Amino acid sequence: MFSSIAEVQQKLSEQKYLIDRTVATIIFLALKLQKPLLVEGPAGVGKTELAKVIAGATGSRLIRLQCYEGLDEAKALYEWNYQKQLLRLHIGQVQNKSWEEARQDIFSSEFLLSRPLLEALLADESIVLLIDEVDKSDEEFESFLLEILSDYQVTIPELGTVKANRIPIVILTSNSFREFGDALKRRCIHLYLDYPSFERELEIIYLKVPEIQQALGRQIVRFVQTIRKQKLKKAPSIAETIDWAGALLNMGVSFIDEEIIRSTLGILLKYQSDIEKISSKVSSYIPE
Amino acid sequence: MEAKILEFCRLLRRGGVNISFTQIADALRAVSEVGFCQNDFHTALCSILIADRADKPLFDKLFRLFFLSLHKQGRVLSGRDAEEEKSSPDGLPAELAQQADGSGMGRGAGASPAILLIKAVREHNRLLLERLAEVAVKSLEPVSRTNLQHMDTMVVQAKVAIGWYEAVNRLERAKGLENIGETVYTGWTDSLGWLEHRIEQLLEDIFVSMFGGEAIEEMAEAANLKEKEFYRLDNLEIDEIRRRITKLARKLASKYARRYRRAKRGEIDLRRTARKALLTGGTPVRLRYRQKKISKPELAVLCDVSGSVAVFSEFMLQLVYTIQNRFRWVRSFLFVDVVDEATPYFKHEDIEAALGDAFAKTYFSYSGFSDYGRVFTQFANNYLAGLSPRSTLIILGDARNNWRLAEKDYLQTISEHVRRIIWFNPQPRDNWDKEDSIMRLYAPYCRQVFECRNLRQLEEVIEAIL
Numbered sequence: 001m002f003s004s005i006a007e008v009q010q011k012l013s014e015q016k017y018l019i020d021r022t023v024a025t026i027i028f029l030a031l032k033l034q035k036p037l038l039v040e041g042p043a044g045v046g047k048t049e050l051a052k053v054i055a056g057a058t059g060s061r062l063i064r065l066q067c068y069e070g071l072d073e074a075k076a077l078y079e080w081n082y083q084k085q086l087l088r089l090h091i092g093q094v095q096n097k098s099w100e101e102a103r104q105d106i107f108s109s110e111f112l113l114s115r116p117l118l119e120a121l122l123a124d125e126s127i128v129l130l131i132d133e134v135d136k137s138d139e140e141f142e143s144f145l146l147e148i149l150s151d152y153q154v155t156i157p158e159l160g161t162v163k164a165n166r167i168p169i170v171i172l173t174s175n176s177f178r179e180f181g182d183a184l185k186r187r188c189i190h191l192y193l194d195y196p197s198f199e200r201e202l203e204i205i206y207l208k209v210p211e212i213q214q215a216l217g218r219q220i221v222r223f224v225q226t227i228r229k230q231k232l233k234k235a236p237s238i239a240e241t242i243d244w245a246g247a248l249l250n251m252g253v254s255f256i257d258e259e260i261i262r263s264t265l266g267i268l269l270k271y272q273s274d275i276e277k278i279s280s281k282v283s284s285y286i287p288e
Numbered sequence: 289m290e291a292k293i294l295e296f297c298r299l300l301r302r303g304g305v306n307i308s309f310t311q312i313a314d315a316l317r318a319v320s321e322v323g324f325c326q327n328d329f330h331t332a333l334c335s336i337l338i339a340d341r342a343d344k345p346l347f348d349k350l351f352r353l354f355f356l357s358l359h360k361q362g363r364v365l366s367g368r369d370a371e372e373e374k375s376s377p378d379g380l381p382a383e384l385a386q387q388a389d390g391s392g393m394g395r396g397a398g399a400s401p402a403i404l405l406i407k408a409v410r411e412h413n414r415l416l417l418e419r420l421a422e423v424a425v426k427s428l429e430p431v432s433r434t435n436l437q438h439m440d441t442m443v444v445q446a447k448v449a450i451g452w453y454e455a456v457n458r459l460e461r462a463k464g465l466e467n468i469g470e471t472v473y474t475g476w477t478d479s480l481g482w483l484e485h486r487i488e489q490l491l492e493d494i495f496v497s498m499f500g501g502e503a504i505e506e507m508a509e510a511a512n513l514k515e516k517e518f519y520r521l522d523n524l525e526i527d528e529i530r531r532r533i534t535k536l537a538r539k540l541a542s543k544y545a546r547r548y549r550r551a552k553r554g555e556i557d558l559r560r561t562a563r564k565a566l567l568t569g570g571t572p573v574r575l576r577y578r579q580k581k582i583s584k585p586e587l588a589v590l591c592d593v594s595g596s597v598a599v600f601s602e603f604m605l606q607l608v609y610t611i612q613n614r615f616r617w618v619r620s621f622l623f624v625d626v627v628d629e630a631t632p633y634f635k636h637e638d639i640e641a642a643l644g645d646a647f648a649k650t651y652f653s654y655s656g657f658s659d660y661g662r663v664f665t666q667f668a669n670n671y672l673a674g675l676s677p678r679s680t681l682i683i684l685g686d687a688r689n690n691w692r693l694a695e696k697d698y699l700q701t702i703s704e705h706v707r708r709i710i711w712f713n714p715q716p717r718d719n720w721d722k723e724d725s726i727m728r729l730y731a732p733y734c735r736q737v738f739e740c741r742n743l744r745q746l747e748e749v750i751e752a753i754l
Contacts, residue, residue: 005328025322025331032321033314040341185339186308192341226471284469 001058002028011057017049018203023191027054030189036149036170038134038188044237045193047173048132055128060169063123064130065116067137073144077154078118081111107158117148120168127168135174139181146184196238198225204238209245219256220245224268226285227278236268244268258282289324290316296354297337302505303350304512305343311336329355342532346511352489353504357496402451406458409479417479421486424450425494436495436506439488440522446487456480514744518603518714519596526599529743530640533603536747537610554578584616585680588706590667592685593647594624594658600714600740601684602643607750608682609634609642619674622652625659627666658688660730661695668698672705679706683734686715687727694726699733708735712749716741 002008008024019027030037039047055062065076085106092102114122120129131145148154152164172188174180196204201221205212212220220241228235236244244267253260262279269275278285297312318332330351338347401420408416427449428442435442447453463473495503510516513525513532521529560576589608591601605620612618612634620630630646675681681702703709711734713720713727720727731737738749 005322021327022331025328026335029318029321029332029335033317035314182306182339186311188339189314190335190339192344222471226474229474230470281470285471286469 001031004028008057012053015053015056016207017046017053018196018200018207020200023193026189026191030191031058031169033189034167036172036188037191038185039171039173039191039193040176041193042195042235042237043175044239045195046238047193048130050193051128051130051132051171051173054169054171058126058128058169060126060128061123062128062130063116063120063168064132066132067134067141069136069138071137071141073141074115076115076117076141076144077148078115078156079113080107081113085111109159112156112159118154118162121148121152121154121162121164123168124165126166129168129170131170131172133175134172134184135176135180142180142184146181146187149184149187195225195228195235198222201225201238201241205241205245208242209249212245212249213254216248216254216256217245220248223256223261223285227268230278232269232274232277233271234269234274240268256286258286261286289319292355292359293319293333296333296350299350299354299504299508300337300343300347302512303343303346303508304514305338305340305346307337311339342528346508349492349511350504350508353492353496353507357493358501358504400451400454401449402454402458405450405452405455405483406462409455409459409476409483412475412479414482417483418486420450421483421490424487425490428491431494431498433499436499436503437510439491439507439510442491443484443488446491447484515742517741518600521599529603530606532743533607533746534610536750537607540611540614540750584614585707586676586678587615587618588675588679588681589618589620590627590663590681590683590685591620591622592624592658592660592683593622593652594656597684597686597714600712602647603746604682604684604712605630605634605643605646606639607746609639616678620646621667621671622646622650623658623663624653624655625657625662626652626654627663627671628652629671657690658685659692660685660687660689660726661693661698664698664702665695668701672702675706677705677707681706681709683709683711684714685711686713686725687711687720687730688715688723688725691724694729696729696733699730703733709733710735711737712740713737714741715739 002011005021005024005028008028009019009021012019012024012027027037029035039050041047051064052062054060088106088111089102092105097105112118116129120127134142134145137145149170152167153161155161195201198221201224202217205217205221206214209217224236224241224244244264247264247267248256248260251260251264261282265275265279269278293315294312297307297315301307315333315336318336319329322328322332333351334344334347338344401423404416405420407413408420424446428446431442459476462468492507495507513521513528516525555578557576557578561572561574564574564576565572587608589605591597591605593601601622608615608618608620618631618634620634621627622630628650630650633646633649634642636642636645699709711727711730715725717739719725727737738745740746740749
């Protein structure tokens, strides 16, 4: 694990993920205090990616639980393997086993299908548990999560209480699709990932698209940062800046002008109305 | 230090931030992990105590005032480490710092402050901006304790002193004349925003240095939007409340959607199941369920829009129309001493535009003074046909009738016609039935009467109509 804030920064940058000290401090704290880390922020700033690189930097296995409407315990925690149980009962019948014996048999861990949450608790190695887009799940699931995240243990009626072998690093992400309960929020450490500053985004571009020329890189980032401030349906994310930079590089462009921006705007913006809005005033957004 | 952190949490609570006991305990643990380096300390407290992003500005403000201004913990909270110094956006390169020693102002000694301000904004000269902020604040008259209530006016005065409005005006013209691009212009507005914020900070510092912790406490309380009475809100706060109402509305709407989805089918309908079972020789092959009827209330909102009640009425209309899918229909009426229907304007998708239209185009005021008696008479005579015994009528008003006739019989007629009347009164309960308030005369005809003077109460009472 990490011993200092600076180490968090360094280890993550080795994974090609750049963060500033504030973010590093929060990650450091979440790991030290063994509390779930709730990452919020606009789409495309690298929330999910953060979980992946933390797993990479700590040498942990990543277990991912994608949330959606209607996700329930059976899919998130565990389920009995009914088919296998039925088979077992059938064989038991043939062998004339008593009910007691059969019952003992079929509710053992052999017949348990562990889903991501249980898997994370039972694992022997170090685990990063990523609960992605927690805001898309239902309220009931949220209160159920609360139970697991507060004690890192769950009770399975037929088996008893399962306690985590090692406390996993838990990372929750949310797009603020809906407000979720205070109780869950208070149990977490909060990290708000915003779009990066100019310098930071530039560093990221140089890191991910190393062949790009300095001047072009600056122009690209300046342009993206400016249109992010406009009212758009969906502002371009870091991933889109990287894609755009890559595309321009492949096109052999050495500086951007109106013409080039208009023809490649689709890489940055995903809504027709946004594209129209920006391309109508492209010249005023072009950095000098 | 632990005592200080506890004290700080108490301040945040006064400012309307919810903080649990565990959070405080965690914060203490966190601080012991990261130490007292100012930035890390700030990050640690913030990431644990602030669960709602909307509270972040308040946190930053109180943190600055409490730890840096009041307790001069700048030294205890050791400075940023060297690496941070360079990358921090507020940090100033050394050569500029020297230049700032008066030379910035010196050069402009003869020029008006507005010209200096324009120069500073165009050059993004943070040091010059900082100096301007200082000049602006110094220009103010010595502050007294009571000024604390009027912080916004003081900020405006300070801005006037450095020619703010003139400068903004000229910059806007320059944008057009010199064909300035969006990139540059955004930079300008950023600089202006920074300066305004800095003036506020300097002012706050003055208050804290003069009146100590009490001043911070007062500022925390003033920032608590949930408890602030509607008629005391300024424009920025009204915007913020609007945002919160939208959020509240979304919460209410989705809450309903989830319940609806889960309980779409009710219990097993034995009678129908048995009857169907006859077809299959008595074996119930398919179960029949009782359909759950979701009762959608019909809602009519009758809003007093005179003076101090207007803001509240606006909030209520915004809320009701944002969640109008929860009602069979919503009709709205505005009045001061005449009542007029505003429903058609809310066909508009944009609620803010609709509100503007409704207030501009409905005819609701003859004399400018509320006349509930006349309004109820008119309502009972003209609009009752549009309401049914299933309708809920909400009346928003302070029941201050300007000593005119109460005409409570007409309210009775209305109440007999509709399912229920609910009255929201934005005045403190203590003031009801004093002076020209005649709440007690009208109350008997209402199913419920609520006091509703701030956001917290609005959140509470809105459940009553759903």
